[in-house]
Amino acid sequence: MVRTYWFVPGFNEASGNLDLQPFARIDHVEACRPRARCICKCTRRVLAGQARGYGRRTMTAAETTDKTYDAIVLGAGPAGEVAAGRLADGGWKVAIVERDLVGGECSYYACMPSKALLRPADVLAEARRVPGVPVGADARLDPAAVLARRDQVIHGEDDSGQLPWLEERGIDLFRGEGRFVGPGRVAVGDEELTSSRAAIVATGSGALMPPIDGLDSVRAWNNRDATTAKRVPASMIVLGGGPVGSELAQAWASLGTKVTLVEGGPHLLGRDEPFAGEEVAAALRGRFGVDVRVGDLVESVRAGGAGVIAELKDGGAVEGEEILVAVGRKPHTDGLGLDAIGVEPDEHGFLTVDDRMRVGGAAALYAIGDVNGRALFTHVGKYQAWIVAENLLGRPVEAIAEGLGSPRVTFTDPQVAAVGKTLQQAEEAGIDVHLVEVPTDGSPGASFQGKGTGGRSRLVVDRAKDTIVGATFTGFETADFLQAATIAILAEVPRARLRHAVAPYPTRSEVWLKLLEKWEAGAG
C-alpha cells in the first residue's frame, strides 16, 4: 500500500520519521478552515503548488479518488481519534468521519471546559488555607477571566489545532454525518466510503433528556450549554447529582450563581461510596452555598419566576434563571444506519460489545467509547481504542479494566477519586471484604496544602487474598492517588508486597503508608 505524507522542511527523509513537531500549522490553518473537507482541500492546494512549506512525498492518482480504506472510524472524539491514529501508525489506510468537531465532546463540551471552570476555585481555596499568600477571606473569582480561560482551553470551539495530528498520520478526515448503508459501507453526504477490514463506531453520547412534564417547553441547558455559557446566570436548577451535575453545580456556584441541585437518589455520586457523595454535598452546601436536595424528584417544569420553575415530588417548587439537565447520557446510535448492517442496539441505545469491542462477535465491526456503554469516561474510550487497534494489528488482547471497576474522578472540592469496587459492589460480588480507612489529610505532606483539607481514604480489601479490590480517596486533589491503587488492584498485589512500595516523605502519597499501617494493624 502506498501512503501519502505531507511534510515540512526538515522532514527526516532517511528515517521516514513522521513525528516532526511542531507542525507548520499556519499554512495548515490557512488551507483548512474548520468544517471544510480538510485533507482533500490540502491535497488540492499542494498538488497545485500553492501550499507554502509543504512537500509531497508519494502519491498515486488512484489514492486521491479511491474511497476504500482498511478502516473507517465514525466519530473523532478521544476514542475514535486514538483508534484511527494507532491503526494509521500500524500502516493501515484510515478514514475518520466527524459531523462536528475533531476532539469530540470531551475537548469542547465536557472534560476540558468543566475542569477549566472548576480549577480557579481550587486554587483560591488553597491560597486561602496557606498563610503568607496574600489572598484575603473576601477574595472572589473574576468570572470574566475564568470564562476567558475556559474559552482558551476549548480553543474557542475551533478544532483546527487537532487536524495536523490526523494529517501527519495520513488519516483522511470526512466532515459530515456518517451512516452505514451496508456492511463495510459508510455514506457521508453524497460520498460513499468502503472499509475493507474494519468499521469502528466511536460516536459517543449526548445529554439524556428525561421525560419530565414540560421540560421540552423551557430551553433547558445540557452539558454543552453549561460548559460554553458566555455569562454567569444569577440562578440555576441542576437536575442530577452525578459527577456532571455535581461538578457543574460547583463550577457555576463558585462564579456566583445561586444553584439548587436536585438528586433523586439518597446521596450524590450514586455510583461511588456513599460517604463520598455526602462529603461533596456538605461542601456544596457549606462552602459554595448550593441548595442540595437529595431524595427528591423534579416532577414537572414550566416557564415562570426567574426563568424556570420546577415542581418537586415531595411538594414545593424551586426556581432558577436556567435549568441544567445532567441525569445521564444517551448514546449516538440514532441515524447511524444500523438497520443496514443488521445491528440492533440495546434498550438504551448502546451497542453491546465483547471484550475485544466487537459488535455481535463480528471481526469487522467494533464499538468503542461512550457508545458501547461499558464505562463512560475518556480514558476508558482511549483504552478501548487501544484494545481494538491491537486486535486488528494482530496482537490479540481483551479488555479487563472495566470489569475490575474503571478509575473515575469527580473533580469537585473535595475531589472523589475511586477505582475498583465499592464496599457494596464487593459484597454483591460475594467477596468477603474488610475496610481500611484513614483521613486523607493525615500525612505530613498534606500539611503543605493547608489545614483542614479533610477527606477520607478507604481501601476495600479481599480478606482471603489480602489484596485490594476497591479504593476511594476524597479530599483536596486526590486524583493522582488513584494510579497506585489501580495498579495494586489490577496486579492483585498482596499487602506483604505492597508494604515495600515506599512513599517519599513528605508527600501526600504517604496516605498509602498510613493505609498500610492500619491494614497491618487490623491483620494482627
Ligand SMILES: Cc1cc2nc3c(=O)[nH]c(=O)nc-3n(C[C@H](O)[C@H](O)[C@H](O)COP(=O)(O)OP(=O)(O)OC[C@H]3O[C@@H](n4cnc5c(N)ncnc54)[C@H](O)[C@@H]3O)c2cc1C
Ligand atoms: C460535563 C462532562 C464532564 C466530563 N468530564 C470527564 C472527565 O473529567 N474525565 C473523563 O474521563 N470523562 C469525562 N466526561 C465523559 C467524557 O466526555 C466522555 O466519556 C468522552 O467524551 C467519550 O469519548 P468518545 O470518543 O466515546 O465520544 P465523544 O467525545 O462524544 O465523541 C464522539 C464524536 O462522534 C461524533 N459523531 C456522533 N455521531 C456521528 C455520526 N453519525 N457521524 C460522524 N460523527 C459523529 C460527535 O460529533 C463527537 O465528536 C465528561 C462528560 C461530561 C458531559
